[in-house]
Amino acid sequence: MKNIISVLGILFFVSLTTWQCQYPLDDIDQPEKQIFLVVTANFTNIYGRILVEYSSEEIEGENIPFNNPPPLDGTAQVVDSQGNSITFNINGEKNTAFHGVPGETYQLFIETEGKEFESIIETMPQKPLLDTVVSEFNTKSFLLSTDRLHHGFDIIARFKDFPEPGNYYMWDWAHYERRLFCGFIEIGGEKLGLPCDGDCFNINYNRELTLLSDALVNGEFVDLPILRVAYATPPLRYYLRITQKSITKNAYAYFRAVSSQTQSNGNQFDVPSQTLFSTNIHCTSHPGEKVLGVFNLFSSTDKILVIDREVSYPNAARIQDYPEHEPYHPDNPLISIPSLPCGPETRYGTVIVPEGWKE
Amino acid sequence: MKFILCLFVISLFVFPAFEPLVAQCTLTGKVMDAETGQPLSGATIKLDLRKTGVVTDSNGVFTLNTACEEHIINFRHVGYQPYSIRFMLYGKLTMDIEMEYAIDQLPQVVVSGQGSIRNIETPSLGVNYLNLKSIAKLPVAAGEVDILRTIQMLPGVTSVGEGSNGVNIRGGNTDQNWIYIDNMPVFNPTHMLGLFSIMPADALREIQLYKGSIPARFGGRTSSVMDIKLLQPSTSKFKAKGGIGLISNRLNLEIPIVKDKLSVLLSARISYNEYLIKFYNSVLIDAQIADKPIPNHRASFFDLANKVIYRPNLKNTFTFSNYLSNDRYKADGLFSLSEGLDDHTIFKYGHKNLALRWNHNFNDSLNFSLTGVSSNYSNVTSVEEGNTPFDLTTKVHYLSLRPEVTFLPTPRHKIITGAKMVRYGVSPAKLEPQTGSVINPFELPEEQAYETALYIADEFELSARWLVEAGLRGVFYANVGPYEQAVYLEGEPKTPATISGFESVKSGGVEKAYFRLEPRLAMRYKLNGFSSFKIGYNRMNQFLHMISNNTTPLPNARWKTANRYIPPQQSDLLTLGYFREKADSKWEFSTELYYKWQRHIFDYITASGLQIIPDIETQLLNGKGKSYGLELLFTKKLGSMTGWMGYTYSRSLQRISGDVPDVQELNGGEWFPTNTDKPHSINALVNFQLNKYVNVSFTFTYSTGRPFTAPVGTYRNEDVYIPIYNNRNNSRISDYHRLDFSWSVNPPPRKKNWSTNWVFNIYNLYGRKNAYSFFYMKSKRGLKPYKLSIFTIPLVSLTYNFKFN
Structure with a gap:
């Protein structure tokens, strides 16, 4: 009988391993397809930028995410309380002629595709009081020991909320890493990396949203985890630029809805998936038309953090990462290794050495 | 239709x-x-x-x-x-x-297990009686006898999926069902966030589920009533029974104190499964028997059900019942406040219920009873995050008093009349910072409401063929102060921006009152000695609502008393039925056709925040619902092979217009399926009594997948790719089906008063990965659809039960 119970026990434990699982679906049909106009309008204390495009009717495939429909022709205007206006292209280019002033009010007007849109009047929030950003090494016992984030660094933003209520915050981060190769050479069917000619950096950004309303922490110092960085090398120094934004109530509501849509973990208590259409932009020429996006008027503060991952921690093994491709080493040492230029300046790559960079 | x-x-x-x-x-x-x-x-x-x-x-x-x-x-x-x-x-x-x-010829007819003649004789429709002794032998998940899971084998009873927190009756929501344990209502019917139901099967005497004809003595919910009675402890013999299972241990004692006068029932069930998770995460992972840890979960629960019966004489009986339950469940990422603080969450919740009942029997035709009930449900949600740890407490307190008279002027005429006074006290949210937290304390004021009902039900025979049960329930409801009620601009949607002021209601003052009449009617026309035709009509009102936008409610779901902006939900149910049994009583067939109209139901605005928002009506959208269906049930009640098979065709639809349809209506103002709409379902059970000691059962269930909202496209905001959802519930998850197996052995007793029983179960015998939900996550090429499955492989368990008489 003992043996039977042991076998049943093991079977039960093994059953538990898959008591709740997520499986990818390959044969699900998309019941309907629709497109909407999308406005990405960021206006800060240092620049303004607006991109108007159509959404994609696809949800997965070759055209997603990099080949969205191109930006549309049209113009946008931002008008302050004094009636001063600045005109923008709607192709997503930064316009540094715009310098938002905290406390000033602004309204956005857009004309494109024969339609007119306008925002409600928004007030630029105060610049946030980001005090410090720190990294804390720890071990997440609930993660498997082979998980990349089992040992790692919690990146925590410490800031003081303004004394008056009604403040809303959002955090972004950008991770800079020196680019290993600027091109490849194929020898014997093997792809080998070629070095860059000078400084060249890759930039990664957050793809999840971190948001906070001060409704429950008004006037307090708050420590808020922003992301987790693996205890892994290379690089030994992990460079992060953390941006804290003070955003408007409407932008907070919009991004909060986006966050709940994109960060669903599929548990049985998920809230239903629903899209919140723009909270502060509407179509004046065609009142029934739904528009996505938000007139995001914010002011921001940046902090640089470089995590030293060379430090050893007791009972924590550092993960060693290897490059996807081997570097090119000519057999003949007299042959110089060709180097390649970094390429055009983009949102995801730059030759400019970031502020506070450490090798 | x-x-x-x-x-x-x-x-x-x-x-x-x-x-x-x-x-x-x-x-x-x-x-x-x-x-x-x-x-x-x-x-x-x-x-x-x-x-x-x-x-x-x-x-x-x-x-x-x-x-x-x-x-x-x-x-x-x-x-x-x-x-x-x-x-x-x-x-x-x-x-x-x-x-x-x-035991040697036990028909395993569990849920329609009342004598078939009852179905033919009574005027009731949609009433199911559950045989507890038979339920204990049915296939179960993880060895736990589970009432809620069992009743889902009934026509018209569904859930949104395995592990859901409650059941849906004829298209209704989980909060539209009253569940009473010895007259004490429960507000959360499950342990471990929905995995197991709270009803301790050992301590129960019987369960009646009213999903059609609901007697006039019940009110306050628009879908169903589940009336569960605790055992009446023996006044003459000491009895003990219990069991050892993988999830919980059980002990049930019936203790006579004074022979034929005073006896006590003590029943306890305690889970100890935390060690399983620890064992699993350490031993099995390290030994590479398993490759995926159970993430940061801790779970434990207990429940206690007690009853004291005192019979000083033949005329009077005093009964004290209580039910206590407690759960502690730790999990990641299940809960967040709209203010942006979330992650590691511990739910601590449970009931503290008690009931006192005096029954006085004047004579054979006149009986009086007085029942007082207090039911407390509370949940503390603790979030441990950075320097903002907090406890969020929600509570519901229910107090009631019910005098009732049963009068039989003639053997063919039965009148039940009474009154019920209920006080609802709801503490929607109390947020308290933990030590060292920078969270500001916050509390929403307590809500109070009173519901007083007078009712009468009269069952009489018009002729040998016609039997009528007519009832009427009149309900007066008042939402009372102290209360600060927001007032909104006329003709505008209710939003924080359209609040024009606040109206102060003093303590005891009435904020809003409603009077509702609820006619009930059930009629039977007997075609002959073994078949009858029935028709029934019910009107029900619900004054206390659960506010939850989760697929299935979390234990900290908010409750809300009806007020001027959230009127009582109302349903009208019309049912036709035909019941027939074979002359030798071996076979029974029944069919019921129903149509239900619902008014003042609500859905939620997009991106609603529900937990600690003061003016909750700003997050709700009014609408109406309808559901209809046909339920067929074949039962074989006698013989070595018994069982039943049910088929249900049902629809559950809603139309949500809000106060200002042009701005607020959902899905273009058209009818669309609710989360519980599953058009086709088949449930079957077959039982083989192999011999006097061995019993084998199989259950099979199939249902159409429930609706979910699928994206219609994507867009990007900087580096975040976002799905676009438009019309709600525009697609369906895959169909559900499952086969379970149970093998029960009752060895011959070795001692006179001691008997044992082993139950071996395999839940989800062929290991189907049934979908609980479909959802979308980021991938390299946009959004990848996934399904969440629960109990994905055969779940094996063994339970040992003992009984001492």
């Missing part, structure tokens, strides 16, 4: 039968379980080998008319040895019968 009407009509022609009726006479008595002394409801009593008879009520009592002469009387009840006796009737006779449990 045409489809189900056709099916209903066809079923009437397929199973027609007409034959002359037989006259009836009079007799009274009570039928009990010989072993436990529990009254048996639904036992059938037939006189002189006739085909017609009567059935016992919920107290095991029956009344029969007959001539004053010699008779043969026959008693039958599913799972019990039939009993017959010849007797001479002179004048008035009371007959108490103890029936023996028939």
Whole structure:
């Protein structure tokens, strides 16, 4: 009988391993397809930028995410309380002629595709009081020991909320890493990396949203985890630029809805998936038309953090990462290794050495 | 709708039968379980080998008319040895019968397990009786006898998926069902966030589920009532039973204190499964038997059900019942406030319920009872995050007093009348910072409301064919202060921006009152001795609502009393039924056709925040609902092979317009399916009694996948790719089906008073990965659809039960 119970026990434990699982679906049909106009309008204390495009009717495939429909022709205007206006292209280019002033009010007007849109009047929030950003090494016992984030660094933003209520915050981060190769050479069917000619950096950004309303922490110092960085090398120094934004109530509501849509973990208590259409932009020429996006008027503060991952921690093994491709080493040492230029300046790559960079 | 009407009509022609009726006479008595002394409801009593008879009520009592002469009387009840006796009737006779449990020929008819004649005789529609002894032998998940999972085998009872927190009756929401344990309501019917139901099966005597004809004594919910009775502890013999399982251990004691006068029931169930998770995460992962840890979960629970019965004399009975439950569940990422603080969450929740009842029997035709109930449900959600740890407490307190009179002017006429006074106290949210937290304390004021109902139900025979049960319930409801009610601009949607002011309601002042009349009617037309046709109508109102936008509610779901902006939900249910049994009582067939209208239901605005928002009406959208369906049930009740099969076609739809349809309506103002809309479902159970000691059961269930909202496209905001959702519930998850197996062994007792039982279960025998939900996550090429499955491989368990008499 003992043996039977042991076998049943093991079977039960093994059953538990898959008591709740997520499986990818390959044969699900998309019941309907629709497109909407999308406005990405960021206006800060240092620049303004607006991109108007159509959404994609696809949800997965070759055209997603990099080949969205191109930006549309049209113009946008931002008008302050004094009636001063600045005109923008709607192709997503930064316009540094715009310098938002905290406390000033602004309204956005857009004309494109024969339609007119306008925002409600928004007030630029105060610049946030980001005090410090720190990294804390720890071990997440609930993660498997082979998980990349089992040992790692919690990146925590410490800031003081303004004394008056009604403040809303959002955090972004950008991770800079020196680019290993600027091109490849194929020898014997093997792809080998070629070095860059000078400084060249890759930039990664957050793809999840971190948001906070001060409704429950008004006037307090708050420590808020922003992301987790693996205890892994290379690089030994992990460079992060953390941006804290003070955003408007409407932008907070919009991004909060986006966050709940994109960060669903599929548990049985998920809230239903629903899209919140723009909270502060509407179509004046065609009142029934739904528009996505938000007139995001914010002011921001940046902090640089470089995590030293060379430090050893007791009972924590550092993960060693290897490059996807081997570097090119000519057999003949007299042959110089060709180097390649970094390429055009983009949102995801730059030759400019970031502020506070450490090798 | 045409489809189900056709099916209903066809079923009437397929199973027609007409034959002359037989006259009836009079007799009274009570039928009990010989072993436990529990009254048996639904036992059938037939006189002189006739085909017609009567059935016992919920107290095991029956009344029969007959001539004053010699008779043969026959008693039958599913799972019990039939009993017959010849007797001479002179004048008035009371007959108490103890029936023996028939384990060697137990028909495993669990949920329709009342005597079939009851279905034919009574006017009730959509009423199911659950046989607890049989339920214990059904296939179960993880070895836990689970009432909520079992009733999902019934036609018209569904859930949004495995592990859901409650059941959906005929398209209704989980909060539209009252669940009473000895008159004490429960507000969260599950342990471990929905994995197991809270009803401790060992401590239960019987369960009646009213999903159609709801007696006038019940009110306050628009879908169903589940009336669960605790065991009546034996006043003569000490009894103990219990069990050891992988999830929990159970012990049930019946202790007579003063013979025939005072006895106590003590029943406890305690889970100890935390060690399983620890063992699993450490030993099995390290040994590479398993490759995926159970993430940061801790779970434990207990429940206690106690009852004291005191019978000072034959006229009076005093009963004290209480039910306590407690859960502690730790998990990641299940809960967040809209203010942006979330992650590691511990839910601590439970009930503290008690009831006192005095029953006075004036004479055989007049009975009075007085029942007082207090039910407390509370949940503390603790979030441990950075320097913002907090406790969020929500509470519901229910107090009620119910005097009731039962009067039988003649054996063919029964009147039940009474009143029920209820006080609801709701603490929607109290946020308290933990030590060192920078969270500001916050509390939403307590809500109070009073519901007073007067009711009368009259059951009488118009003729031998016609039996009528008519009822009326009048309810007065008042939402009272102290209260700060937001007032909104006329003609505008209710949003924080359209609040024009606040109206202060002083303590005890009425913020809003409602008066509602609820007619109830059930009629039976007997076609012959073994078939009848019925029609029923109910109107129900609900004054306390659960506010939850999760797929299935979390334990900290907010409750809300009706006010001027959130009127009571109301439903009207019309049911037609046809019931038939084969002459030898081996087979039974029933079909019910229903249509339900619902008013003042609500849905939620997009991206609603519900937990700590003061003016919750700003997050709700008014609408109406309708559901309809056809339920067919075939039952084989006797023989070595027993079982049943049910098919249900049902739809559940809603139309949500809000206060300002042009701005607020959902899905273009059209009807769209609710989360519980599952058009087709088939449930089947077959049981083989292999011999006196071994029993094997299989259950099979199939249902159409429930609706979910699929994206219609994507867009980007900087580096975040976002799905676009437009119309709600525009697609369906995959269909659900599952086969379970149970093998029960009752070894011959080695000692006179000691018996044991082993139950071996395999849940989800062929390991289907049924979808609980579909959802979308980021991928390299946009958004990848995934499904969440629960219990994805065969779940094996073994339970040991013992009994000492």
